[in-house]
Amino acid sequence: MMNETVIEKQGYRLHMIQSNKFKTLHFVAKFIAPLSREDVTKRALLPFVMQQATENYPTSNAFRQKLDDLYGSTFSMDGSKKGEMHILTARMSVVNPSYLSANEPILEEAVRFFNEALFAPKVVADGFDPKIVAREKQSLGQKIDSIKDNKMQLANMRLIEEMCEGEVYKTHVHGYPEDFDHITPENLYQYYQQVMNEEPFDLYVIGDLTELNVEALCDQHIERSTNAPMPSMQATEKTVVEPKEIIEEEPIQQGKLHFGFRTHTHYSDDDYPALHVFNAIFGGFPSSKLFINVREKNSLAYYAASRFESHKGLLFVFSGIAPADFDKAKTIILEQLEAMRKGDFTDEQITEAKSLITNQYKENLDEAYGMVEMLYNQQFSSKTKTIDFVSNIEAVTKEAIVRVANRIELDTTYFLTQKGAE
Amino acid sequence: MEKKRYPQINETVYQETLENGLNVLLVPKPELEQTYGVFTTNYGSIDNQFVPLGEMNMVKVPDGIAHFLEHKLFEKEDHDVFQEFTALGSSANAFTSFTKTAYLFSTTTEVKKNTEILLNFVQDPYFSDSSVEKEKGIIAQEIQMYDDQPNWRAFFGIIETMYEHHPVRIDIAGTVDSIQNITKDDLYTCYHTFYHPSNMTFCLVGAFDAEEMLQVIRHNQQQKTFEPVQEIKRESVMESAHVYKKQAVLHMPVVTEKCMIGIKETPTQNPDQFIKEELISEMILDYFYSKSGAYYQELYDLDLIDGSLGFETERQGSFAFSLIGANSTNVEQFRDVVLRQLDTFKSYTFSEEAFTRMKRKMIGGLMREMNATSNIANSISQYHLLGIDYFTLLPTLEAITKDEVEAFMHQWITADNVSAFFIKKEAEHA
Numbered sequence: 001m002m003n004e005t006v007i008e009k010q011g012y013r014l015h016m017i018q019s020n021k022f023k024t025l026h027f028v029a030k031f032i033a034p035l036s037r038e039d040v041t042k043r044a045l046l047p048f049v050m051q052q053a054t055e056n057y058p059t060s061n062a063f064r065q066k067l068d069d070l071y072g073s074t075f076s077m078d079g080s081k082k083g084e085m086h087i088l089t090a091r092m093s094v095v096n097p098s099y100l101s102a103n104e105p106i107l108e109e110a111v112r113f114f115n116e117a118l119f120a121p122k123v124v125a126d127g128f129d130p131k132i133v134a135r136e137k138q139s140l141g142q143k144i145d146s147i148k149d150n151k152m153q154l155a156n157m158r159l160i161e162e163m164c165e166g167e168v169y170k171t172h173v174h175g176y177p178e179d180f181d182h183i184t185p186e187n188l189y190q191y192y193q194q195v196m197n198e199e200p201f202d203l204y205v206i207g208d209l210t211e212l213n214v215e216a217l218c219d220q221h222i223e224r225s226t227n228a229p230m231p232s233m234q235a236t237e238k239t240v241v242e243p244k245e246i247i248e249e250e251p252i253q254q255g256k257l258h259f260g261f262r263t264h265t266h267y268s269d270d271d272y273p274a275l276h277v278f279n280a281i282f283g284g285f286p287s288s289k290l291f292i293n294v295r296e297k298n299s300l301a302y303y304a305a306s307r308f309e310s311h312k313g314l315l316f317v318f319s320g321i322a323p324a325d326f327d328k329a330k331t332i333i334l335e336q337l338e339a340m341r342k343g344d345f346t347d348e349q350i351t352e353a354k355s356l357i358t359n360q361y362k363e364n365l366d367e368a369y370g371m372v373e374m375l376y377n378q379q380f381s382s383k384t385k386t387i388d389f390v391s392n393i394e395a396v397t398k399e400a401i402v403r404v405a406n407r408i409e410l411d412t413t414y415f416l417t418q419k420g421a422e
Numbered sequence: 423m424e425k426k427r428y429p430q431i432n433e434t435v436y437q438e439t440l441e442n443g444l445n446v447l448l449v450p451k452p453e454l455e456q457t458y459g460v461f462t463t464n465y466g467s468i469d470n471q472f473v474p475l476g477e478m479n480m481v482k483v484p485d486g487i488a489h490f491l492e493h494k495l496f497e498k499e500d501h502d503v504f505q506e507f508t509a510l511g512s513s514a515n516a517f518t519s520f521t522k523t524a525y526l527f528s529t530t531t532e533v534k535k536n537t538e539i540l541l542n543f544v545q546d547p548y549f550s551d552s553s554v555e556k557e558k559g560i561i562a563q564e565i566q567m568y569d570d571q572p573n574w575r576a577f578f579g580i581i582e583t584m585y586e587h588h589p590v591r592i593d594i595a596g597t598v599d600s601i602q603n604i605t606k607d608d609l610y611t612c613y614h615t616f617y618h619p620s621n622m623t624f625c626l627v628g629a630f631d632a633e634e635m636l637q638v639i640r641h642n643q644q645q646k647t648f649e650p651v652q653e654i655k656r657e658s659v660m661e662s663a664h665v666y667k668k669q670a671v672l673h674m675p676v677v678t679e680k681c682m683i684g685i686k687e688t689p690t691q692n693p694d695q696f697i698k699e700e701l702i703s704e705m706i707l708d709y710f711y712s713k714s715g716a717y718y719q720e721l722y723d724l725d726l727i728d729g730s731l732g733f734e735t736e737r738q739g740s741f742a743f744s745l746i747g748a749n750s751t752n753v754e755q756f757r758d759v760v761l762r763q764l765d766t767f768k769s770y771t772f773s774e775e776a777f778t779r780m781k782r783k784m785i786g787g788l789m790r791e792m793n794a795t796s797n798i799a800n801s802i803s804q805y806h807l808l809g810i811d812y813f814t815l816l817p818t819l820e821a822i823t824k825d826e827v828e829a830f831m832h833q834w835i836t837a838d839n840v841s842a843f844f845i846k847k848e849a850e851h852a
Contacts, residue, residue: 020453023431023789048729060722064714068779072786095786099431135722142728146749148677149572251675251848253566287508296502299559302567320567348509355511355531362455362530366795 002371007215011224016215017206017371023099025107025207025214026368027092027114030376031199032231035086035168041175042183042191043086047077048136049188050090053122053129066113070106071095075117081173082380083311084235088195090118091369096208111217119196119223127185128192137180144174152318155256155416159316162246163260163412167236169312200228202376206368233267233380235312240409249419255323256416257330261315261337263308264407268381272310273392274400278408279308280353281345281401282336283317287352289336289345294319300329311380315408323418330413340405343398350401354393361389423636428813431792435802435813436632440643443620443651447802448635449627451795457628458528458795459537461544462803464623465616466521467594468740471657475615475649480657483612484603486596489518490561491609495525495544497553503543512536520590521738522804523616528796533630534638541624541642547613549606562598572676572845579672580682580745583841586666587659590741619643620651623806627799658740663688664838669757671844678728680845681756682747685764685835689742693809694818700737701784701819702830703744707733708787709780710763711746717763721748726756739808757842764835770828777824788816 003018033039057063067073073094080087094110097103122129147153157172164170201224205214240262265275283290283306294304304319321329339345364370423438436448467489471482496503496516507514512529525544529536568574578593585591595601626635665686687703690696710717711733721727727748735744750756772780791797802812 021451022793024793061714061716061719064712065779068714068783070782070786072783072790074790093790095789099789101430135725138725139729142678142730142749142751145677146728146730151570252570254563254570285508285513286504295560299556300563302560302564320563322563322566352509352511356508356513359511359513359528359530363528365455368793 002365002375004375009218009222011227012201012203012222013227014215014218015202015204015375016209017204017375018209019206019368019371020208021366022207022368023096024093024368025096025110025205025209025212026372027110028204028206028369028372029090029114029118030202030204031088031195032085033195033199034231035081035084035171037168037171039191040086040171040173041179042188043079043088043195044173044175045133045136045140045183045188046088046192046195047079048140049128049132050117050121050192051075051077052132052136054116055120055122056116058122063117070110070113071100073110073113075114079173081169081171083233083309084168085231085233085311086173090114093368097212098208107212107214108217108221111214111221115221115223121192123189124185127189130185133183133185133188137183140175141177141180144177147174151250151252151254151256151416152320154250155258155414156316156318158246158248158416159258159260159412159414162244162414167238169235197225198228200230202379204372204375206371230379233311235266237264237313238262240411243410243412245413245415247415247417249417251419252416253418254320255326255418257319257321257326257333258414259317259333259410260412260414261317262409262411263313263315263404264409265404266313267310267377271400271404274396274404275308276357276393277350277353277396278340278401278404279306279315280356281349282306282340285356287356289339290317290319290333293332293336294329298328298332300325300332304333310377326415326417334410337405337408337410341402343402347398350396350398354396357393358390423633431789431813431816433792433813436636438636440619440640442643442646442648443618444643445623445806446636446639447623447625447806448630448632449625449798449802450630450632451628454629454795455530456528456795457530457533457536457626457630458526458799459533459540459624459626460524460526460799460803461540462522462524462623462625462807463617464521464621464807465523465612466519467592468520468589469616469656470589470592472615473655474611475618475652480655481611483608484596485592485600486561486594487604487608487612488523489595490557490601490604491612492516492518492523492525493557493561494549494553494609495547498543498546498548499550503539506539506543507536510535514540518594520594520736520741522807524800524803526796526799533626533628533635537626537635537638538642541639544617545646547610547617549609551606554604554606554609558601558604561595561601565593565595565598565601568595572674572680575672575674576680576682576747576843576845577745579670579845580684580747580841580843581743583667583670583843584665584684584686584743585661585741588661588741589659615654618651619648621654623803625799625803627795627802661741664836665841667841669842669844671846673846673848675848676845678749679751679753679847680747680749681753682745682843683757683760683764684841684843685744686839686841687737687742687744687834689737689739691739696737696808697805697810697815697818698822698826699830700735701815701822702827703735703737703834705780705784705827706767706831706834707735707744707746708783709776717760720763721756721759724755724759726750726752726759753844753846761840761842764840767831767835770831772824772828774824777827781819781822784819785816788819
């Protein structure tokens with residue numbers, strides 16, 4: 001269903017995906033390295049600094065105006081966690097020139113710009129522009145602060161900190177303001193060079209590529225000397241000794257009750273498709289046990305849902321409840337997991353869960369960035385190319401779902417509640 | 423059935439108004455996996471005073487009722503409609519805005535069945551006293567979730583400074599108190615008045631055959647009976663052109679303070695002019711306040727913003743406003759600078775080069791919006807209800823001249839149509 005051609009180029013893997021679904025072309029670049037507390041603030045700061053200025057577009061204004069001139073092309077960059085790895089992603093989209101009346105070389109300009117944004121940032125002496133670095137530390141610091149004003153994000157962040165104490169996964173993807181003093185324009189630039197010269201680099205191009213010579217444009221404009229193979233996604237495993245319960249207070253109206261579990265089921269495991277089906281029955285959809293029992297039957301919450309992390313093997317449950325309903329909501333949520341472990345669900349529910357997952361998967365195939373994420377993930381599968389997602393989901397048995405459910409362990413319960421509530 | 427081709431963007435729209443008044447819009451896109459369907463009624467949170475169907479006198483209903491009704495339409499006597507969609511593997515949802523309520527599904531299989539479920543559940547209400555009571559707890563949690571979100575509070579905060587009487591100033595979901603007064607009978611009154619097919623649009627975008635789907639929809643509607651088409655009488659609230667209050671403050675336990683600037687406008691009643699004004703106001707805000715904008719840059723250089731600067735323009739039949747807002751470490755100075763910047767609009771002129779750039783950017787933005795079936799379906803429905811053809815936005819935009827943009831801009835900001843709203847930290851306790 002995804003028409004992907006992978007070509008090993010000098011210094012990168014080029015993934016061309018032909019699709020006539022979009023009026024735009026999309027470029028996505030990904031660089032990957034092990035997650036580490038030591039480097040994370042630098043990796044968080046790089047996207048901020050790199051989007052400010054390049055050699056030929058030395059101010060943020062000039063940089064953005066160039067994008068506007070290219071019919072409002074968009075460029076963005078960010079960092080994300082995948083298991084115990086950290087990925088820097090740059091994305092650019094440009095209108096497919098075949099929709100424009102005038103015959104303009106915007107595609108070539110776009111490729112040139114994308115290359116420049118990645119490989120030719122503005123440099124002053126031996127580092128990034130010191131003014132930009134100083135100002136962007138401030139922007140990143142404000143971004144970190146603003147997370148505290150989003151209570152759902154705050155609760156999620158605190159849950160992971162508590163749950164993964166002593167594991168690298170607890171590292172904040174936005175970095176730590178206390179590192180700012182040690183980051184200079186020079187050492188940040190050195191780190192940047194290490195990323196750009198040494199890390200595995202994958203470049204995805206998606207869109208209606210017929211009659212557009214995108215590969216030749218990439219050959220012409222994207223320069224890099226060597227590439228590295230994809231790293232292994234192996235994450236450290238931890239078995240729960242004693243579940244933790246953390247209760248914290250904030251001046252808020254709605255309490256956030258979050259749970260962290262360990263699934264001991266990972267992306268490359270045979271039971272991974274069964275984890276998908278487990279989650280769909282347990283809490284992934286509005287027909288799932290969590291939504292039905294917490295919201296519809298007991299009116300305790302507006303939202304109650306679960307989500308899993310594929311590479312580290314984690315499962316999270318989120319709900320927003322009245323502070324006084326803590327015990328009741330906790331009991332009901334944990335009862336749903338117990339029901340899953342006992343196989344207390346019907347064949348109809350399994351069939352429905354499978355079709356929900358398949359539907360969601362296919363819908364993702366209509367989204368350019370959604371497709372890239374799926375294809376990038378597939379590179380971490382230890383299995384060779386027999387990955388047919390839909391038939392793997394179809395083949396999941398009830399036994400496998402129950403088996404997955406019984407491997408899941410509660411690790412941490414986190415409740416962010418109203419200051420002064422009972 | 424009317425078939426309209428738009429060669430420039432390579433889209434085709436099929437349109438028909440059925441006998442019962444329902445407007446149907448179909449946009450087949452066979453290259454896609456999914457189909458997105460949306461059933462929209464021209465009824466939202468601002469429609470809180472009206473003459474109920476078959477009655478004589480104006481009534482006022484509790485705040486938040488349109489949104490409450492949206493929740494309750496999913497619940498039937500013996501089941502929840504979500505389960506009908508999920509049984510097919512599809513997802514369903516709904517949203518209520520100031521002026522619209524929309525019910526939607528997205529699917530990659532069984533477009534016919536999904537379409538029938540959507541038409542049937544929206545056209546077959548079941549409200550009971552106990553189910554209305556049960557919903558109050560869920561919606562109260564939804565309201566409290568929003569109450570903890572500074573961005574949401576800032577959005578309604580600025581609207582309340584701009585509007586004195588217009589019901590746009592009322593929170594779409596109402597308040598925990600106001601929803602307590604909602605009864606089953608209120609819901610039926612609103613339902614019968616505003617969910618008549620002649621007040622609604624049904625739109626499908628995605629992988630299906632247009633002729634076949636039109637048959638399905640026609641047949642479905644022919645089996646149901648509705649009252650004859652009648653005009654809905656809604657209260658029109660007088661609202662002056664100037665802002666209600668120049669500024670207001672809300673103290674909240676936030677880490678980062680916020681400021682919103684609002685520009686209050688009077689919408690034109692001419693659809694062609696309406697769409698031009700919408701495109702022009704978006705284009706101007708984008709030109710100055712996106713990351714390539716000179717005024718964004720000035721705020722950034724003065725250390726008054728942190729990259730969170732946002733702007734939007736909201737235009738409907740009875741109200742229109744534009745907003746500029748950001749997190750700031752100095753919210754008062756942010757306001758002062760933005761007010762000074764807005765003041766330059768009255769005599770501002772663009773170079774040809776700048777004008778070309780701003781227009782090109784908007785063209786790219788419109789194309790990008792058309793990548794998503796959900797965007798197409800929602801936009802085409804909502805513009806249709808305003809008498810505007812969504813797919814003509816691109817040629818309309820291309821035809822806009824520099825003189826038109828400048829003329830709009832010169833009269834946009836007046837001495838008393840701009841207000842400010844602050845979210846500030848709570849006073850420190852000793």
